[in-house]
Amino acid sequence: MPLQKPTEKDYYLPILETLRSFGGSAHLDEVRLSVRPFLRADIHHLDEPAGAKTKETRFDKDLNWAGERLADDGLIQKARTHWELTEEGRHNFFTARTLALFCELAGKNAKTRRKKPTS
Secondary structure, three states: OOOOOOOOHHHHHHHHHHHHHOOOEEEHHHHHHHHHHHOOOOHHHHOOEOOOOOOOEHHHHHHHHHHHHHHHOOOEEEOOOEEEEOHHHHHOOOOHHHHHHHHHHHHHHHHHHHHOOOO
16 A cells, blocks of 8 residues: 555644654754654655745645644744744643544554555
């Protein structure tokens, strides 16, 4: 079965876990390097240009949008090159929203594991 394009939600927990593992904050380059291995996606898709007139990759664009959503939800503060867990993100890592996302991802991964052909 071919690997699928990750959705924005696929980025949420890897971003939060990355920031937590770096003590609560990290440079964007560290976030990029740490999140990418969590995504089960076709590497060629992640490296595709995000648009016809941009040098930004699909991965970078999706990562930034996911970061924006987490910032909008008050879980991280996001500057251009530095991302940091907020007080809410530090103390409520498993808020209702992140717990719901975790459950959704766990269910999706369980379905993927069941579909794998056995040899």
